[in-house]
Amino acid sequence: MDRKEFFSQIGVGAAALLVPACLGGLTGCSKSVSAPTNVDFTIDVSTGSLATNGGYLVQNGVLVARTTSGSFLAVSAACTHEGTNVKYVSSSNSFTCPNHNAQFNSTGAVTQGPATTSLTKYNTTLTGTSLRVYS
Numbered sequence: 001m002d003r004k005e006f007f008s009q010i011g012v013g014a015a016a017l018l019v020p021a022c023l024g025g026l027t028g029c030s031k032s033v034s035a036p037t038n039v040d041f042t043i044d045v046s047t048g049s050l051a052t053n054g055g056y057l058v059q060n061g062v063l064v065a066r067t068t069s070g071s072f073l074a075v076s077a078a079c080t081h082e083g084t085n086v087k088y089v090s091s092s093n094s095f096t097c098p099n100h101n102a103q104f105n106s107t108g109a110v111t112q113g114p115a116t117t118s119l120t121k122y123n124t125t126l127t128g129t130s131l132r133v134y135s
């Protein structure tokens with residue numbers, strides 16, 4: 001093997017190792033994730049997943065959840081680590097990311113990495129069966 005051939009193989013080998021590392025979601029490969037701004041929409045909570053305590057949905061990039069006690073929470077849906085939509089866990093009133101298992105409490109604060117930034121929390125106001133979600 002000559003020198004050119006050697007470096008050629010080393011270069012290919014290093015690149016082949018780096019690509020799977022980023023796809024695997026190591027913290028060094030995190031993306032910039034931004035939360036929705038100027039949020040203001042309403043949802044009819046008399047039907048669908050928000051009609052039941054513990055249910056949730058994602059609309060306009062916002063996860064809206066109905067707690068087991070019937071109150072409502074709204075946070076940015078995209079995990080602040082790499083943007084995968086988080087899920088609401090009604091039993092612990094918290095949010096979890098299925099991608100790398102980051103955990104957030106009911107206010108959106110990080111309770112377990114690899115995420116380091118909180119989810120954005122939005123306001124909710126219920127009038128009859130109409131829930132307003134807003135910044």
Ligand code: FES
Nearest residue numbers: 079081082097100
């Ligand atoms: S995308 Fe990595 S923990 Fe959520």
